[in-house]
Amino acid sequence: MAVPKAKFTTGSTMRHVVVMTMTGALGLSFMFLVDFLALFWVSQLRDEVLISAIGFAATIQFFAVSVAIGMMIAGVALVSRSLGMGKGNRARRIASVVLIYSTGIQSLLALLIFAFRRDILMWTGAEGETLEVAVHFLAISLPSLPLIVMGMCASSILRAVGDAWRSMLVTVIGGAVAVVLDPLLIVVLGLGVEGAAIVIVISRLMMTVVGLYWLGVTHRMMAKPAQWDMVAFLKPYLAIALPAVATQLSTPFGNWVLIRAIAEHGDSAVAGFGVVSRLTILGFGGIYALSGAIGGIIGQNAGAGLRDRVAGAYADALKFCAIYTGITWALMAVFADLIAAAFGLSPEGTHIVKMFAYYAAGSFVFTGALFVSNAAFNNLGRPLWATISNWLRDGILMLPLAFSMGAIWGAGGVVMAQAAANTMVGIGAAVVGWRYVRAGRGIEARTRAKA
Structure with a gap:
């Protein structure tokens, strides 16, 4: 069986960054397009209670998806390192172990959230009819x-191998399913919110089927793990996965803080923030x-x-981040009114969308800098640094900023609180990450391990 090549060790680092990020962005955007389309078609029923309910429910599911992203990061780090060292067979075994552990952990998490979903939604601020629809x-x-x-782990391992297009298509196919089925089930068949949930399930199933096929059949990157593999790879997997999951959980926690602060200003504000949340993920994929x-x-x-x-890849990623944010920010500002009108938002909800599109969207250049530094920390032996950076933003700064600025400037102040936290932490993380990459300690450690 042919050993997969480490294709990123040659050629332009900027080209690799652009190709992998844009295909990853398209794939990720299509994955979140499923939620965006569900919200859009439900909004056509012209009931802000339904929009608010999906906003609350999506905030809860974002916690679980963030855990999946953390486990995905661990898989990418371990598989790509093994490929860089020329250990293709080891990379295959790690890929299989990562899939097994990640699926098991996510299944347990899904069961816990299912059992306590009503209580969790109530803690988030949902009540009345909005609560019942979200449940x-x-x-x-x-x-x-x-x-x-x-599906996400399969897509990420395909990316680690260097197959950008199939990695992207895993989630594109899921989004394409939603494009066809959402209007059919939600509007034509009149299933409403129930139809939106059914489409999400079907979309995720398609992602899984095509992802595992391309990973296991096309690239032969799955091998039946021996019993010792499950034990031997557990420690290195958890050494990255646990801090990576902790890092990723900070973002949904920050979103939970924001939506809890927004909920103080009524269902219309929550509906507007729900649109902003989908717009954020879709536009800044x-x-x-x-x-x-x-x-x-x-x-x-x-x-x-x-x-x-x-170091070159790190610098190129920061440059890409600045250009991408500038273009997206400009487009959002131009189309802000059209976006608010498309979702039938009230004046309060429209105000939230405009505050984000005109002002807060620009702060994503610093969010990107934070994510770039996180990638360096996770792949160069300092995953806890990424955890600290994210929780500084979402766990320490976000809560006091959101509630204090919301009390002074209303729901729009909550939106700007997120931008302020992004800016402060993003700058600091980018500087620390650059110094660490230039020092080369993580790279030197990997080189000694290889020797």
């Missing part, structure tokens, strides 16, 4: 969480994809001991 939505969609972790996209590039070059290429 029903989660009852249908939560059992599909193990599917999304399998390139920023969210950065960490996973350059993780394989940094991992392969670190495994090969190529210190200058690691």
Whole structure:
């Protein structure tokens, strides 16, 4: 069986960054397009209670998806390092172990959230009819969480191998399913929120099927693990996965804080913030994809001991981040009114969308800098540094900023609180990450391990 090549150790690092990030962004955007389309078609029923309910439910599911992203990061780091060292057979075994552990952990998490979904939604601020609709939505969609972790892990390992297009198509196919089925089930068949949840389940199933096929059949990157593999790879997997999951959980926690602060200003404000949340993930897919996209590039070059290429990839990712954010920010500002009108938002909800599109969206250049530094920390032996950076933003700064600025400037102040936290932490993380990459300690450690 042919050994997969470490393709990121040669050629232009900027080209690798652009190709992997844009394909990753397109794939990630299509994955979140499922939620965006569900919200859009439900909004056509012209009931802000339904929009608010899906916003609350999506905030809860974002916690579970973030755990999946953390486990995905661990898989990318371990597989890409092994490929960089020329250990293709080891990379195959690690890929299989990562899939098994990740699916098992996500299944347990889905069960816990399902059992306590009503209580969790109440803590988040949902009440009355909004609460009941959100509970029903989660009852249908939560059992599909193990599917999304399998699809995401398969996509990320394909990216670590260097197959950008198939990695992208895993999630594109899921989004394409939603494009066809959402209007059919939600509007034509009149299933409403229930139809939106059913489409999410079908979409995640398709992601899993095509992802595992391309990973196992096309690339032969799955091998039946021996019993000792499950034990031998557990420690290195958890050494990255646990801090990576802790890092990723900070983002949904920050979102939970924001939506809890927004809930103080009524259902219309929550509906507006729900649109902003989907718009953020869809529009800034390139920023969210950065960490996973350059993780394989940094991992392969670190495994090969190529210190200058690691630093080059880091710098190129920051440049890409600045350009991408500038273009997206401009487009959002131009189309802000059209976006608010498309979702039928009230004046309060429209105000939230405009505050984000005109002002807060620009702060994503610093969010991107944070994600780039996280990729360096996770792949160069300092995953706890990424955890500290994210929780500084979402756990320490976000809460006091959101509630204090919300009390002074209303719901729009909550939106700007997120921008302020992004800016402060993003600058600090970028500086620390650059100094660490230039020092080359993580790369040197990998080189000694290889020797």
